[in-house]
Amino acid sequence: MAKVLLIAEHDGENLNANTAKCVACAAGIPGAEIDIAVFAESAGDIAAEAASLESVSRVLSSEDPAYRGALAAVLAPQIVALAGGYDYVLGPSTTFGKDLMPRVAALLGVNQVSDIMSVEGERTFKRPIYAGSAIVTVEAPADVTVVGTVRAASYRPVGAGNSAAVESLAMTADVPDHTRFIASESGASDRPDLQSAARVVAGGRALGSADNFDLIYKLADKLDAGVGASRAAVDAGYVPNEMQVGQTGRIIAPDLYIAIGISGAIQHVTGIKDAGTIVAINKDEEAPIFEIADVGLVGDLFNVVPELIDALD
């Protein structure tokens, strides 16, 4: 048997959709018995959602005001206090998991397997390196806890027909006071969430201004799509950082991805490799994005996109 502890990500109210994909990864470990740990100010609903995920044996739910803001320095010692009973401690490879899990690994005195994209054996995993230009098969050493983050875009979520037991968990480790959560500034949006949207429309530097980016929003609204952007578009201030797709932004796997005025740099493309269909609209027929696009249209976006919006009426 392989005991797996998976750390749930949430926004204070709902379980993050990546958790169901992490469960799918964990379920690939031979003999896996999966527990999910929820640390939240108010954990009830989140824990219930976690308990509904198939393949989950148990949900451990810990409530405390100190969990506000999900600070790694607060969470890591709580996780380590539990870790003794587990062979694997996993989290999502999101900014939440990337911040937290190495702290857990360091407390356990091990290295972390980052961005697991496939489980090849008890301690053998595949992961991307060099912005996805190479895939390495790695082996974690025997006799130590495996700490890892899961590249959610590589997995399909498990179903939600389960009703695992939920146990409440007391806060056991000390809470450090050297780190304080101040505020979250996230732009609430009515559009489908970029991470889980079935369709995503993304714009690049070619949009030229925040105003012009409206074209992308209009097309997205027609398609009921989430909106993404290249780093260049974020750096130029056309859109906020949470819309960046790529090596240092979101790694996503929608059924349809439409890249508009995006050249297709490796750091961008690594974020969309697992998309179902990639469409590229670019005026330069030599743009690298066409090397990976399933459907390409060479043309000026300022002509093509309004026409496309009309055609979808």
Place this chain on the structure above:
Amino acid sequence: MEKILVGLKRVVDYNVRVRVKGDGSGVETEGVKMSINPFDEIALEEALRIKERGEANEIVVVSIGSGEAQQQLRTGLAMGADRAILVETAEEPDPLSAARALLEIVNRENAELVLLGKQAIDNDNAQTGQMLATLWGRPQATFASKLEFSGESVRVTREVDAGLDVIEVDLPAVITADLRLNEPRYVKLPDIMKAKKKPLDTIPWADLELPDSPAISAVSFEPPAARERGIIVEDVAGLVGALKDKGLL
């Protein structure tokens, strides 16, 4: 602040198209352009700005790697760092070992702030800063896009999936830089000349007397599954048709 320590890792330049060796034993690094990890350059730029504002006195750059990493340290000195330390090792350290080595240097130097990159773009591990903070028993602020110092603490704006988080950490602390923290300066020729005279000390890895860490071993390397080049359509009607054919509209 008396001293800021900045980690500079020597990595394959981000413009290089990295290829897996034919025999799957690794990636091709022979004759390939090497640079400072881009996030580390941003970390150093931030340290220099802190010093230029009069909020720090000395910037020390550290690299753990082969003798060739002296090139990246010299570039760091040319950007404006005061001193450089090379922890010399022929073997690529795993993140836990790198964090242990950095901690040893932090203690020897009595640094109050460590600025690292949020990830090294070779192995894309994104672990070292968090591990260093943990072993040091100090706070971390990862993926930083803005720093505001006040007395013994620093307010850090962090780029997270949902947008931006703001946290406050007490010093000493480890901060890891994200892309939008700043835009690093270009190095000017006279600075390169000046940098040659700045101190660069080498410490052999063995002198740090670090414990062995359970490294994760690489078994084999392969190229990623290739996406096929698809079709080119002539116009919007062609695009709509293609999407309908695929059942996407």
